[in-house]
Amino acid sequence: MDQISFFSAEASGPRLADLAGVLCGRGQIVSFGRTAARLSVAVAEVWRAKSLATEFARRGVQADVLRTEDGEPLVRTAFRADLIALANAWRPREEKELPTGFRLTGGALRMWALAAGCPAQRHYLLAVDEDAPGTHALLADSLRQLGLPAQVVGPRGGGPAIRVTGRRRLATLEELIGSPPPAAAAVWPVRPESGSAA
Template sequence: MGQLSFFSAQIAQPAYEDLEGLLATHGQAVRSDSGTRVSVVVAEEWRAVALVEEISATGVDAEIVFSDEGSPIARTAPSHEFDELHRRWLAGAVKAMPAGWVPSPRALRLWTIAAGERDEDRYLLGLDAHAPEMHAALATALMRVGVAPTLVGTRGKAPALRVAGKRRLTHLLEYVGDPPTVPGAAEHWPVVVGF
């Protein structure tokens, strides 16, 4: 990659709010007496490894566990530091994007690690199929950072925001930075090709 953008995740300081990127996709925040735990089930183990590294950079303990079906889960330790994040991303008992949310570079990086996938010369950012009311709002949130996506797959089990075009893909790549250094990440990371 060439020159880093001033908005790149690689120069932004890690913060608890970065974990909002996991909630933008299919991640969950669950509150208990010991605090809020943020977790996300991912499709490949490299994603969990990279997420634990990113989460740990915020100063919070994180670990990988496996679901009963064998899927990797990246999750934080319970912490009251995440209670406000939990409150902001709920509307009643349903997960909902906070009004006016603008993803930070590192939040978008976590979203990309958790649920990003190449689609030929386009890029897909996975959405939570169980929170369809958030989809249009998340598309608007990406527009606020200069990445205008198209909502796709809303009738299936894999809804996503599709980013297409050289300018938009370049901006997304500048925003999220280089791929994680874990094996398997680079082949799933946004690229600008064929333009």
């Protein structure tokens, strides 16, 4: 597990690039001219919004917890010059795209899990953006590059989402994203007890 630990969120420490994790799900980024960009993500629960705002702050980015027009909790930054590179990479055109050569890190995966992760029986689901279907298979490939074979599932499988299945893979996922904030404990992947079968 030494190689996995190298890529974990706790080993790498918080980085601005980790914010790409919310774009793996429903997150959106818009630019203002070519000088600044604003990142936002609607989530299902208030605790997710508060936890994400805390994680943003750890990366030097102030974010407000608001509500969408539909009443969903929303995390949103101001327009910031340090987010323009993220905007250029993820929205080179109108539709959100996975950047060429994108590689997930433990930190980005942690942000994705906080925004849109949920256990489902013996699986863990990471919700993806249904309005950006071109990203789904590429995100599953990015997980495989981290040693996490994963599958794209549709609504019948609890999606649209990327599904991680298997005790060893769930243990790897848990190690990559690090310890949960207290409010997230119930939806965090659980490391199996030692000696459990895969």
